[in-house]
Amino acid sequence: MPAKLKGKIAVVTGASRGIGRGIALGLGEAGSTVYVTGRTLRNGDSKRPGSVTATSEEISKIGGHGIAVTCDHRSDSETEAVFRRVQKEQDKLDILVNNATLYSLDYGPREDLPFWELPTEEWDMMHNVGLRSYYVASSFASRMMTRQMKGLIVNVSSMGAVKYTGNVSYNVVKAGVDMFTKGAAEELRKHNVAVVSLWPRLTRTEGVLAHPDLFPDLTNSWSPLFNGRAVAALANDPRIMEKTGHAFQAPALAKEYGFTDIDGKGSTT
Numbered sequence: 001m002p003a004k005l006k007g008k009i010a011v012v013t014g015a016s017r018g019i020g021r022g023i024a025l026g027l028g029e030a031g032s033t034v035y036v037t038g039r040t041l042r043n044g045d046s047k048r049p050g051s052v053t054a055t056s057e058e059i060s061k062i063g064g065h066g067i068a069v070t071c072d073h074r075s076d077s078e079t080e081a082v083f084r085r086v087q088k089e090q091d092k093l094d095i096l097v098n099n100a101t102l103y104s105l106d107y108g109p110r111e112d113l114p115f116w117e118l119p120t121e122e123w124d125m126m127h128n129v130g131l132r133s134y135y136v137a138s139s140f141a142s143r144m145m146t147r148q149m150k151g152l153i154v155n156v157s158s159m160g161a162v163k164y165t166g167n168v169s170y171n172v173v174k175a176g177v178d179m180f181t182k183g184a185a186e187e188l189r190k191h192n193v194a195v196v197s198l199w200p201r202l203t204r205t206e207g208v209l210a211h212p213d214l215f216p217d218l219t220n221s222w223s224p225l226f227n228g229r230a231v232a233a234l235a236n237d238p239r240i241m242e243k244t245g246h247a248f249q250a251p252a253l254a255k256e257y258g259f260t261d262i263d264g265k266g267s268t269t
Helices: 018-029 052-061 076-090 120-148 168-191 224-235 250-257
Strands: 009-012 033-038 065-070 095-098 151-156 193-199 247-249
Touching: 009 018, 009 076, 018 033, 018 052, 018 065, 018 095, 018 151, 018 224, 033 052, 033 076, 052 065, 076 120, 095 120, 095 224, 120 151, 120 168, 120 193, 151 168, 151 224, 168 193, 193 224, 224 250, 247 250
Parallel strands: 009 033, 009 095, 033 065, 095 151, 151 193, 193 247
Antiparallel strands: none
């Protein structure tokens, strides 16, 4: 894929692994400088694979410039520090991708119990990171983007925003994310800042691949990088403001923009 975002500055939250890592790589592949945030600094610091350092190094190998930043997005002060650093080092921000999430399982929310049998802490955990952190990061990013009179905020959501998918807390969070997208888009429109939601489909994240018993059929699945190519395509669209406030499935964007997955797979749904 030719570099089309050279000179662009991006922040991708929760990019140590999974969909966030894939998005960071997709922006790096297109030539961006990408600030990669997450709680895991180096491989081996967590029981789960991946780290901000590993992701940033891979970005730099494929044509972009990766910058690893440790950040726990439950902390407003740590989140603010990320954007202060970007302001100091780059004096601009073109793209923010809100992806940070926190689940008790490595592949997603629990679906083995009804909501009344789950601890309330699971609701708090998902909302504090999967929704509140999007709001906080977007607030800091918007202060930079509105001064520039340009920018793109992508909120990673899912079709769980509009249908029950097995966990009430998760569905409420994703519905909140999409409503945040819609509302923030209205307030940022006059500043030429676009806000969209991205709905990945089944993605071969580290967690999914580690549980073949739960995900036995990956025939109609996508690599994490596919989602990154979707974000890169959005960031490269000169008419992105026409999309502001809306949610888009990654395969539909592949059909519109003409990008493919690493195996050449296109927009098949």
